[in-house]
Amino acid sequence: MSRAEIVVDLDAIAHNVGVLKELAGVTMMTVVKADAYGHGLLPVARTARAAGADWLATTTLDEARALRAAGDTGPILTWLTVPGERYDDVIREGIDLTAYSVAELDEIAAAVTDVPARVQLKVDTGMSRGGASRADWEALFARARAGEVAGDWAITGIWSHLACADEPDHPANDAQQAVFDDAIAAAEAAGLDPELRHLANSAATILRPQARYNAVRTGIASYGLDPAPSIEHGTDLRPAMTVRADLAMVKQIAAGDSVSYGYTWTAPSATKVGVVPVGYADGVPRTGSGRLEVAVGGRRRPVRGIVCMDQVVVDLGEDAEVRAGDDVVLFGPPGEGRPTAQDWAEASGTINYEIVTRAGGRLTRRYIGGSEA
Ligand SMILES: *Cc1c(COP(=O)(O)O)cnc(C)c1O
Numbered sequence: 001m002s003r004a005e006i007v008v009d010l011d012a013i014a015h016n017v018g019v020l021k022e023l024a025g026v027t028m029m030t031v032v033k034a035d036a037y038g039h040g041l042l043p044v045a046r047t048a049r050a051a052g053a054d055w056l057a058t059t060t061l062d063e064a065r066a067l068r069a070a071g072d073t074g075p076i077l078t079w080l081t082v083p084g085e086r087y088d089d090v091i092r093e094g095i096d097l098t099a100y101s102v103a104e105l106d107e108i109a110a111a112v113t114d115v116p117a118r119v120q121l122k123v124d125t126g127m128s129r130g131g132a133s134r135a136d137w138e139a140l141f142a143r144a145r146a147g148e149v150a151g152d153w154a155i156t157g158i159w160s161h162l163a164c165a166d167e168p169d170h171p172a173n174d175a176q177q178a179v180f181d182d183a184i185a186a187a188e189a190a191g192l193d194p195e196l197r198h199l200a201n202s203a204a205t206i207l208r209p210q211a212r213y214n215a216v217r218t219g220i221a222s223y224g225l226d227p228a229p230s231i232e233h234g235t236d237l238r239p240a241m242t243v244r245a246d247l248a249m250v251k252q253i254a255a256g257d258s259v260s261y262g263y264t265w266t267a268p269s270a271t272k273v274g275v276v277p278v279g280y281a282d283g284v285p286r287t288g289s290g291r292l293e294v295a296v297g298g299r300r301r302p303v304r305g306i307v308c309m310d311q312v313v314v315d316l317g318e319d320a321e322v323r324a325g326d327d328v329v330l331f332g333p334p335g336e337g338r339p340t341a342q343d344w345a346e347a348s349g350t351i352n353y354e355i356v357t358r359a360g361g362r363l364t365r366r367y368i369g370g371s372e373a
Helices: 010-024 033-038 041-050 061-069 088-092 102-111 134-149 171-189 202-207 341-348 352-358
Strands: 004-009 027-031 055-058 076-078 096-099 117-122 153-159 196-200 215-218 241-246 249-253 271-276 293-296 299-304 312-317 327-331 364-368
Touching (some): 010 027, 010 041, 010 202, 010 215, 010 364, 027 196, 033 352, 041 061, 055 061, 061 076, 088 102, 102 117, 117 134, 134 153, 134 171, 153 171, 196 202, 327 341
Parallel strands (some): 004 364, 027 055, 055 076, 076 096, 096 117, 117 153, 196 215
Antiparallel strands (some): 293 327, 299 312
16 A cells, blocks of 8 residues: 555456446447546556457547557547547557548548558537538548548448437437437448447446447446436446545644635634645645545545645544544545545536546556456
8 A cells, every 4th residue: 555546446347347238238338548537548448358348449549559559459449639640550550540520531541551441430419529510421421431442441430429418308419319310321321331330428328228329438437437426327336446545644723723725714623633645736626625525434524724736634523543644535435434536526516537537646556356456
Protein backbone atom coordinates (compact mmCIF):
# COMPACT_ATOMS: atom_id res chain seq x y z
CA MET A 1 0.00 0.00 0.00
CA SER A 2 1.31 3.42 -0.82
CA ARG A 3 0.47 6.69 0.95
CA ALA A 4 -2.25 7.53 -1.53
CA GLU A 5 -3.44 5.23 -4.28
CA ILE A 6 -6.08 4.07 -6.70
CA VAL A 7 -7.03 0.44 -6.16
CA VAL A 8 -8.67 -1.18 -9.19
CA ASP A 9 -10.62 -4.40 -8.77
CA LEU A 10 -10.20 -6.27 -12.05
CA ASP A 11 -12.66 -8.96 -10.98
CA ALA A 12 -15.31 -6.23 -10.77
CA ILE A 13 -14.48 -5.14 -14.33
CA ALA A 14 -14.64 -8.74 -15.56
CA HIS A 15 -17.99 -9.13 -13.82
CA ASN A 16 -19.40 -5.94 -15.34
CA VAL A 17 -18.23 -6.78 -18.86
CA GLY A 18 -19.84 -10.21 -18.51
CA VAL A 19 -23.12 -8.75 -17.23
CA LEU A 20 -23.24 -6.20 -20.05
CA LYS A 21 -22.42 -8.73 -22.72
CA GLU A 22 -25.14 -11.06 -21.50
CA LEU A 23 -27.63 -8.20 -21.32
CA ALA A 24 -26.80 -6.75 -24.73
CA GLY A 25 -26.67 -10.04 -26.61
CA VAL A 26 -24.75 -8.41 -29.48
CA THR A 27 -21.13 -7.62 -30.32
CA MET A 28 -19.58 -5.95 -27.31
CA MET A 29 -17.17 -3.04 -27.62
CA THR A 30 -15.60 -2.09 -24.31
CA VAL A 31 -14.54 1.55 -24.30
CA VAL A 32 -11.07 1.99 -22.79
CA LYS A 33 -10.42 5.61 -23.78
CA ALA A 34 -8.78 8.06 -21.38
CA ASP A 35 -6.65 5.40 -19.71
CA ALA A 36 -9.74 3.26 -19.27
CA TYR A 37 -11.63 6.02 -17.51
CA GLY A 38 -8.73 6.38 -15.08
CA HIS A 39 -8.51 2.65 -14.31
CA GLY A 40 -5.41 1.91 -16.44
CA LEU A 41 -5.51 1.04 -20.13
CA LEU A 42 -3.57 -2.21 -20.35
CA PRO A 43 -4.79 -4.15 -17.30
CA VAL A 44 -8.36 -3.15 -18.09
CA ALA A 45 -7.95 -4.10 -21.76
CA ARG A 46 -6.60 -7.55 -20.90
CA THR A 47 -9.35 -8.09 -18.33
CA ALA A 48 -12.10 -6.95 -20.69
CA ARG A 49 -10.89 -9.21 -23.51
CA ALA A 50 -10.76 -12.19 -21.17
CA ALA A 51 -14.28 -11.38 -19.94
CA GLY A 52 -15.73 -11.34 -23.44
CA ALA A 53 -15.16 -7.90 -24.95
CA ASP A 54 -15.22 -8.58 -28.70
CA TRP A 55 -13.82 -5.14 -29.46
CA LEU A 56 -11.94 -2.46 -27.58
CA ALA A 57 -12.65 1.17 -28.40
CA THR A 58 -10.47 4.21 -27.91
CA THR A 59 -10.70 7.83 -28.88
CA THR A 60 -7.20 8.40 -30.25
CA LEU A 61 -4.90 6.49 -32.52
CA ASP A 62 -2.19 6.64 -29.86
CA GLU A 63 -4.43 4.81 -27.39
CA ALA A 64 -4.96 2.09 -30.01
CA ARG A 65 -1.23 1.98 -30.80
CA ALA A 66 -0.55 1.40 -27.10
CA LEU A 67 -2.89 -1.60 -27.15
CA ARG A 68 -1.15 -3.11 -30.18
CA ALA A 69 2.28 -2.40 -28.71
CA ALA A 70 1.23 -4.35 -25.62
CA GLY A 71 0.30 -7.32 -27.77
CA ASP A 72 -3.45 -6.90 -28.20
CA THR A 73 -4.32 -8.41 -31.59
CA GLY A 74 -8.12 -8.13 -31.44
CA PRO A 75 -10.45 -5.67 -33.16
CA ILE A 76 -10.02 -2.05 -32.04
CA LEU A 77 -12.14 0.96 -33.01
CA THR A 78 -10.85 4.54 -32.83
CA TRP A 79 -12.89 7.68 -33.46
CA LEU A 80 -11.22 11.04 -33.28
CA THR A 81 -8.46 12.29 -35.52
CA VAL A 82 -7.35 15.70 -36.71
CA PRO A 83 -6.12 16.85 -40.11
CA GLY A 84 -2.57 15.71 -40.78
CA GLU A 85 -2.80 12.66 -38.52
CA ARG A 86 -0.43 9.77 -39.28
CA TYR A 87 -2.40 6.78 -40.60
CA ASP A 88 0.01 4.40 -42.34
CA ASP A 89 1.06 2.42 -39.26
CA VAL A 90 -2.43 2.06 -37.77
CA ILE A 91 -3.74 0.88 -41.15
CA ARG A 92 -1.04 -1.81 -41.24
CA GLU A 93 -1.91 -2.76 -37.65
CA GLY A 94 -5.51 -3.42 -38.67
CA ILE A 95 -6.98 -0.78 -36.38
CA ASP A 96 -10.45 0.45 -37.40
CA LEU A 97 -10.50 4.15 -38.15
CA THR A 98 -13.63 6.28 -38.06
CA ALA A 99 -14.14 8.83 -40.84
CA TYR A 100 -16.48 11.78 -40.44
CA SER A 101 -15.79 13.49 -43.76
CA VAL A 102 -14.62 13.15 -47.35
CA ALA A 103 -11.45 15.05 -46.44
CA GLU A 104 -10.63 12.44 -43.82
CA LEU A 105 -11.27 9.61 -46.30
CA ASP A 106 -8.93 11.33 -48.77
CA GLU A 107 -6.20 11.47 -46.14
CA ILE A 108 -6.72 7.80 -45.27
CA ALA A 109 -6.60 6.83 -48.97
CA ALA A 110 -3.29 8.63 -49.35
CA ALA A 111 -1.82 6.61 -46.48
CA VAL A 112 -2.87 3.16 -47.75
CA THR A 113 -0.03 1.03 -49.11
CA ASP A 114 -0.28 -2.74 -49.42
CA VAL A 115 -2.93 -3.50 -46.79
CA PRO A 116 -6.41 -2.00 -47.24
CA ALA A 117 -7.61 0.18 -44.37
CA ARG A 118 -10.56 -0.68 -42.14
CA VAL A 119 -12.86 2.30 -41.90
CA GLN A 120 -16.12 2.95 -40.08
CA LEU A 121 -18.32 5.92 -40.92
CA LYS A 122 -19.79 8.14 -38.24
CA VAL A 123 -22.95 10.08 -38.88
CA ASP A 124 -24.28 12.96 -36.81
CA THR A 125 -27.84 12.07 -35.86
CA GLY A 126 -28.54 15.19 -33.83
CA MET A 127 -25.83 15.75 -31.26
CA SER A 128 -23.98 18.24 -33.46
CA ARG A 129 -20.66 16.84 -32.34
CA GLY A 130 -18.54 14.49 -34.50
CA GLY A 131 -19.85 12.72 -37.58
CA ALA A 132 -21.19 13.69 -40.97
CA SER A 133 -24.27 15.92 -41.07
CA ARG A 134 -27.18 14.69 -43.18
CA ALA A 135 -26.36 17.20 -45.92
CA ASP A 136 -22.94 15.58 -46.32
CA TRP A 137 -23.98 11.93 -46.24
CA GLU A 138 -24.32 11.53 -49.98
CA ALA A 139 -20.78 12.74 -50.68
CA LEU A 140 -19.33 10.75 -47.78
CA PHE A 141 -21.01 7.51 -48.78
CA ALA A 142 -20.09 7.96 -52.45
CA ARG A 143 -16.43 8.54 -51.54
CA ALA A 144 -16.52 5.58 -49.15
CA ARG A 145 -17.94 3.33 -51.85
CA ALA A 146 -15.43 4.54 -54.45
CA GLY A 147 -12.54 3.78 -52.10
CA GLU A 148 -13.96 0.37 -51.41
CA VAL A 149 -14.20 -0.39 -55.14
CA ALA A 150 -10.64 0.90 -55.59
CA GLY A 151 -9.43 -1.48 -52.86
CA ASP A 152 -8.29 1.27 -50.50
CA TRP A 153 -10.43 0.06 -47.61
CA ALA A 154 -13.29 -1.99 -46.33
CA ILE A 155 -16.14 -0.02 -44.77
CA THR A 156 -16.58 -2.15 -41.66
CA GLY A 157 -19.18 -0.16 -39.74
CA ILE A 158 -21.57 2.76 -39.55
CA TRP A 159 -22.36 4.38 -36.25
CA SER A 160 -23.58 7.35 -34.29
CA HIS A 161 -23.87 8.51 -30.68
CA LEU A 162 -26.85 9.42 -28.50
CA ALA A 163 -26.98 12.69 -26.59
CA CYS A 164 -29.68 11.83 -24.04
CA ALA A 165 -29.50 8.08 -23.51
CA ASP A 166 -29.53 8.57 -19.74
CA GLU A 167 -32.99 10.16 -20.07
CA PRO A 168 -35.01 7.39 -21.72
CA ASP A 169 -38.10 9.57 -22.15
CA HIS A 170 -36.23 12.37 -23.92
CA PRO A 171 -37.61 12.81 -27.44
CA ALA A 172 -34.05 13.03 -28.81
CA ASN A 173 -33.65 9.26 -28.42
CA ASP A 174 -36.38 8.33 -30.89
CA ALA A 175 -35.43 11.21 -33.17
CA GLN A 176 -31.75 10.28 -33.28
CA GLN A 177 -32.52 6.64 -33.86
CA ALA A 178 -34.81 7.51 -36.79
CA VAL A 179 -32.02 9.60 -38.32
CA PHE A 180 -29.59 6.72 -37.81
CA ASP A 181 -31.96 4.39 -39.66
CA ASP A 182 -32.07 6.92 -42.51
CA ALA A 183 -28.28 7.00 -42.59
CA ILE A 184 -28.05 3.22 -42.81
CA ALA A 185 -30.56 3.23 -45.66
CA ALA A 186 -28.62 5.97 -47.47
CA ALA A 187 -25.33 4.08 -47.03
CA GLU A 188 -26.92 0.93 -48.43
CA ALA A 189 -28.38 2.91 -51.33
CA ALA A 190 -24.82 4.05 -52.07
CA GLY A 191 -23.74 0.41 -52.35
CA LEU A 192 -22.21 0.04 -48.87
CA ASP A 193 -22.97 -2.86 -46.56
CA PRO A 194 -21.18 -2.12 -43.28
CA GLU A 195 -21.14 -5.17 -41.06
CA LEU A 196 -21.33 -3.29 -37.75
CA ARG A 197 -24.14 -0.85 -36.96
CA HIS A 198 -23.95 0.73 -33.55
CA LEU A 199 -25.53 3.55 -31.61
CA ALA A 200 -25.69 2.55 -27.94
CA ASN A 201 -23.43 3.72 -25.12
CA SER A 202 -23.81 2.22 -21.62
CA ALA A 203 -27.07 4.00 -20.85
CA ALA A 204 -28.72 2.95 -24.11
CA THR A 205 -27.37 -0.60 -23.81
CA ILE A 206 -29.15 -0.88 -20.47
CA LEU A 207 -32.24 1.25 -21.02
CA ARG A 208 -33.01 1.10 -24.73
CA PRO A 209 -32.86 -2.41 -26.20
CA GLN A 210 -34.04 -1.20 -29.62
CA ALA A 211 -30.86 0.93 -29.87
CA ARG A 212 -28.52 -2.06 -29.64
CA TYR A 213 -28.45 -2.88 -33.40
CA ASN A 214 -25.67 -5.45 -33.77
CA ALA A 215 -23.06 -3.89 -31.47
CA VAL A 216 -22.85 -1.68 -28.39
CA ARG A 217 -20.11 0.60 -27.05
CA THR A 218 -20.08 0.38 -23.28
CA GLY A 219 -17.75 2.56 -21.25
CA ILE A 220 -18.80 3.68 -17.80
CA ALA A 221 -20.90 0.64 -16.92
CA SER A 222 -17.86 -1.60 -17.54
CA TYR A 223 -16.25 0.19 -14.61
CA GLY A 224 -19.30 -0.49 -12.46
CA LEU A 225 -20.67 3.03 -12.39
CA ASP A 226 -24.26 3.80 -13.23
CA PRO A 227 -24.74 5.68 -16.52
CA ALA A 228 -28.23 6.74 -15.44
CA PRO A 229 -28.17 7.10 -11.66
CA SER A 230 -31.64 8.62 -11.44
CA ILE A 231 -33.28 5.57 -13.05
CA GLU A 232 -33.97 2.23 -11.38
CA HIS A 233 -32.81 -0.52 -13.70
CA GLY A 234 -31.40 -3.15 -11.39
CA THR A 235 -28.32 -3.98 -13.49
CA ASP A 236 -25.77 -5.71 -11.26
CA LEU A 237 -22.75 -3.43 -11.65
CA ARG A 238 -19.79 -3.40 -9.27
CA PRO A 239 -17.67 -0.24 -8.98
CA ALA A 240 -14.07 -1.17 -9.69
CA MET A 241 -12.23 1.88 -8.35
CA THR A 242 -11.34 2.75 -4.78
CA VAL A 243 -9.23 5.78 -3.94
CA ARG A 244 -7.56 5.55 -0.53
CA ALA A 245 -4.81 7.23 1.46
CA ASP A 246 -3.05 7.08 4.79
CA LEU A 247 -4.19 9.79 7.18
CA ALA A 248 -1.22 12.16 7.48
CA MET A 249 -2.02 13.86 10.78
CA VAL A 250 -4.69 14.17 13.46
CA LYS A 251 -5.09 17.23 15.66
CA GLN A 252 -7.46 18.82 18.09
CA ILE A 253 -8.91 22.21 17.26
CA ALA A 254 -10.99 24.50 19.46
CA ALA A 255 -14.40 26.05 18.94
CA GLY A 256 -13.88 29.11 16.75
CA ASP A 257 -10.81 27.75 14.92
CA SER A 258 -11.04 27.98 11.13
CA VAL A 259 -9.90 25.47 8.53
CA SER A 260 -7.96 25.75 5.25
CA TYR A 261 -7.61 28.61 2.74
CA GLY A 262 -10.02 31.48 3.13
CA TYR A 263 -11.22 30.31 6.54
CA THR A 264 -14.45 29.19 4.90
CA TRP A 265 -15.30 26.83 7.77
CA THR A 266 -15.05 27.58 11.46
CA ALA A 267 -15.52 24.86 14.06
CA PRO A 268 -18.70 25.50 16.07
CA SER A 269 -17.29 23.37 18.87
CA ALA A 270 -14.04 21.67 19.73
CA THR A 271 -13.28 18.80 17.35
CA LYS A 272 -10.53 16.64 15.93
CA VAL A 273 -9.50 17.11 12.34
CA GLY A 274 -7.44 14.86 10.07
CA VAL A 275 -5.19 15.77 7.17
CA VAL A 276 -5.64 13.60 4.06
CA PRO A 277 -2.59 13.83 1.77
CA VAL A 278 -4.53 14.11 -1.50
CA GLY A 279 -5.83 17.22 -3.23
CA TYR A 280 -7.02 18.69 -6.48
CA ALA A 281 -3.68 17.83 -8.12
CA ASP A 282 -4.69 14.22 -7.60
CA GLY A 283 -8.21 14.70 -8.92
CA VAL A 284 -10.17 15.68 -5.81
CA PRO A 285 -12.66 18.22 -7.16
CA ARG A 286 -12.17 21.63 -5.56
CA THR A 287 -15.86 22.29 -6.13
CA GLY A 288 -16.43 19.58 -3.50
CA SER A 289 -14.90 21.84 -0.83
CA GLY A 290 -17.03 21.62 2.32
CA ARG A 291 -19.31 19.03 0.68
CA LEU A 292 -17.36 15.86 0.02
CA GLU A 293 -17.18 13.08 2.57
CA VAL A 294 -14.57 10.36 3.08
CA ALA A 295 -14.57 7.22 5.25
CA VAL A 296 -12.25 6.80 8.21
CA GLY A 297 -12.70 3.89 10.60
CA GLY A 298 -15.75 2.71 8.67
CA ARG A 299 -17.63 6.00 9.13
CA ARG A 300 -18.36 8.98 6.94
CA ARG A 301 -16.41 12.12 7.78
CA PRO A 302 -17.11 15.50 6.23
CA VAL A 303 -14.43 17.44 4.39
CA ARG A 304 -14.12 20.86 6.02
CA GLY A 305 -13.01 24.02 4.26
CA ILE A 306 -11.39 24.35 0.88
CA VAL A 307 -9.83 21.40 -0.99
CA CYS A 308 -6.14 22.30 -1.50
CA MET A 309 -3.74 21.16 -4.23
CA ASP A 310 -2.18 18.48 -2.04
CA GLN A 311 -4.45 17.92 0.93
CA VAL A 312 -7.90 18.08 2.41
CA VAL A 313 -9.00 18.39 6.01
CA VAL A 314 -11.69 16.10 7.40
CA ASP A 315 -13.73 16.43 10.58
CA LEU A 316 -13.25 13.44 12.90
CA GLY A 317 -15.51 14.83 15.65
CA GLU A 318 -14.90 13.49 19.13
CA ASP A 319 -13.58 10.17 17.83
CA ALA A 320 -10.69 9.23 20.11
CA GLU A 321 -9.81 6.13 18.12
CA VAL A 322 -8.52 7.70 14.92
CA ARG A 323 -4.75 7.95 14.55
CA ALA A 324 -2.33 9.30 11.98
CA GLY A 325 -1.61 6.48 9.54
CA ASP A 326 -5.19 5.19 9.58
CA ASP A 327 -6.81 4.22 6.33
CA VAL A 328 -8.91 6.86 4.59
CA VAL A 329 -11.23 5.79 1.78
CA LEU A 330 -12.10 8.75 -0.41
CA PHE A 331 -14.56 6.80 -2.51
CA GLY A 332 -15.15 3.22 -3.58
CA PRO A 333 -17.82 0.57 -3.92
CA PRO A 334 -20.76 1.01 -1.54
CA GLY A 335 -20.42 -0.45 1.97
CA GLU A 336 -18.39 0.05 5.16
CA GLY A 337 -19.28 3.72 5.35
CA ARG A 338 -17.59 4.45 2.04
CA PRO A 339 -18.81 7.28 -0.17
CA THR A 340 -19.17 6.21 -3.80
CA ALA A 341 -17.93 7.97 -6.94
CA GLN A 342 -21.59 8.87 -7.46
CA ASP A 343 -21.72 10.53 -4.02
CA TRP A 344 -18.59 12.49 -4.91
CA ALA A 345 -20.11 13.52 -8.23
CA GLU A 346 -23.26 14.81 -6.56
CA ALA A 347 -21.25 16.66 -3.91
CA SER A 348 -19.13 18.41 -6.49
CA GLY A 349 -21.59 19.14 -9.27
CA THR A 350 -20.34 16.66 -11.83
CA ILE A 351 -20.90 13.08 -13.07
CA ASN A 352 -19.34 9.84 -11.86
CA TYR A 353 -17.40 9.61 -15.17
CA GLU A 354 -15.41 12.70 -14.29
CA ILE A 355 -14.69 11.59 -10.73
CA VAL A 356 -12.95 8.36 -11.79
CA THR A 357 -11.33 9.71 -14.95
CA ARG A 358 -9.73 12.66 -13.16
CA ALA A 359 -8.34 10.52 -10.31
CA GLY A 360 -4.61 10.50 -10.92
CA GLY A 361 -1.89 13.05 -10.32
CA ARG A 362 0.46 11.52 -7.76
CA LEU A 363 -1.82 8.63 -6.87
CA THR A 364 -0.24 5.28 -7.65
CA ARG A 365 -2.35 2.45 -9.05
CA ARG A 366 -2.65 -1.01 -7.58
CA TYR A 367 -4.61 -3.91 -9.04
CA ILE A 368 -6.53 -6.56 -7.18
CA GLY A 369 -8.28 -9.57 -8.66
CA GLY A 370 -7.80 -10.71 -12.25
CA SER A 371 -4.43 -12.02 -13.27
CA GLU A 372 -2.58 -8.76 -12.54
CA ALA A 373 -2.79 -8.97 -8.76
C1 LIG B 1 -17.18 7.55 -24.41
C2 LIG B 1 -17.99 7.04 -25.53
C3 LIG B 1 -18.77 5.89 -25.39
C4 LIG B 1 -19.00 5.21 -24.07
O1 LIG B 1 -19.96 5.92 -23.32
P1 LIG B 1 -20.42 5.44 -21.89
O2 LIG B 1 -21.52 6.37 -21.54
O3 LIG B 1 -19.23 5.59 -21.00
O4 LIG B 1 -20.84 4.03 -22.04
C5 LIG B 1 -19.40 5.39 -26.51
N1 LIG B 1 -19.27 6.00 -27.71
C6 LIG B 1 -18.55 7.12 -27.87
C7 LIG B 1 -18.46 7.75 -29.20
C8 LIG B 1 -17.90 7.68 -26.79
O5 LIG B 1 -17.18 8.81 -26.95
